[in-house]
Amino acid sequence: MRFSTELYEASRPIFAATLAHPFLQGIAQGELPRDALVRYVQQDELYLTTYCRVYAKALACADTDEHMRDFYDRVGLLLEGEHEAHENLLQVAAVRPDERGAMVEKLPTLHHYESHLLAVAATSDFGAIIAAILPCHWLYVDLARRIVDEVQPTADHPFSAWLSFYASDDMKDSLDRLLVMVDKRAALANTEARAFMRAAYMESCYLEYRFFDMAYRGESWLPQTTANGALAGGRDRHV
């Protein structure tokens, strides 16, 4: 079995849970709360900058000229592209130009995901870096294609641009090139290195799920308190 197929099988429940999540269901049905859309885009803009740095690290670690060029192109596309997917969400949320680009605090899940990617990029080899960045690509292509198949969105679907961006053949080709790379690296790796690649991949999968959940529900670093200072959802420590 291809290593990438093994990875996909291991992550199947996470892909299914993500598709069932209200954020993705909202994309499919064309309806999401404004604050979820804004939170998603704000956190994702920050995420993409970090993701681009990790691509650059993959470029530096690449084992062939062909792979170096591949990552060179990815860095370029990411610096120019992706934001068009955000544009769609911001238009639906009716975010004004002057509201954009505001400094926002990194929420815990974004922070966790970035730290994971940067740690793998800083301390691991090419194979593990590919494994860690794979879910970002795979999950979006897989879920966008499933939603497009199911909903058959027309141009007037609120999220048709977002969906066609991730369901496009270019996006799928770019994913397929990553899958070939991860399979090649896994074939050269020993058991321990393959286990590390699998762990890096799974952690990114979980964090992809959590990222949508963070956008949908909101997150805070400190526990939420009620008006009288008690911890919300917990027992009042003062009685």
Ligand SMILES: Cc1ncc(C[n+]2csc(CCO)c2C)c(N)n1
């Ligand atoms: C948290 C998060 N995860 C994945 C993506 C999707 N994505 C980001 S970069 C990239 C590669 C091609 O540009 C893809 C598919 C996202 N936007 N945000």
